[in-house]
Amino acid sequence: MQPVPVRVTLPDGQTITANVLYRRREPGGSWWYTLELPLTARDEDAAGRSVPSERRVTFAAPYPQVQPIPGTDYRDVPDHSPCDEWRLEHSRYGRLLVLHDGLCWSPDPANTERIAPQAASDLLMKGKATACHLCNPYP
Ligand SMILES: [Zn+2]
Numbered sequence: 607m608q609p610v611p612v613r614v615t616l617p618d619g620q621t622i623t624a625n626v627l628y629r630r631r632e633p634g635g636s637w638w639y640t641l642e643l644p645l646t647a648r649d650e651d652a653a654g655r656s657v658p659s660e661r662r663v664t665f666a667a668p669y670p671q672v673q674p675i676p677g678t679d680y681r682d683v684p685d686h687s688p689c690d691e692w693r694l695e696h697s698r699y700g701r702l703l704v705l706h707d708g709l710c711w712s713p714d715p716a717n718t719e720r721i722a723p724q725a726a727s728d729l730l731m732k733g734k735a736t737a738c739h740l741c742n743p744y745p
Contacts, residue, residue, distance in 0.1 A: 610683055613673045614641060623675070627664065627709055628684040630742060637669040640709055640741065664711045666740055692726035692743060693718045694735060703735035710741035 609625040616622060624641040631637055647661040674680060695704040695713040705726055706713045721729075726743070729735035737743055 609642075610680060611675055611678060612639065612641070613675055614667050615671045615673075624665075626672075626680070626683050630685060632742070637672075638666055638742075639668070639672045640664060640666050641672070664709050666711075691720045692723060694721050694726070694729070695738075703729065704738050705730060705735045705743050706738045707741045707743040710738055710743070712738060712740050 611623050612626050614622050614624050622643065624643045627640045627642050629637055629639045642662050642664050644660050644662050647659050648656050649659040651657050691708045693706045693708060693710070693713055695706060695718045696702075697704065698714075698717060704713070706718070708720075726735075730737060
């Protein structure tokens, strides 16, 4: 999918352009968008000199903080995560397992493993894992 830009108003009031990865409709009817923003980062070349590079960060925002850009075609934006792998986070506190989609920014990588969609679905159905409240995964 080609990048699909939207305008996003951030909590401090500035407005930026980000790319939509996918959107989902919450049970109450509101839309949430998972977005991607390319940022500048610092890398080092072979000689150890600092060089600029790109890091993409994902974040989430709801409508109306997310607004369409006139003339942009949003028909191909997926209504669910396009990933086919899911991540299971083992809480550092107790035995809680939290399921995330592959794009969620929230899980701690040190305590997270990738799992197949069927395994993720089984864990949710059997109540052995809870769905992340940010990405609301539905494998
Ligand atoms: Zn998540």
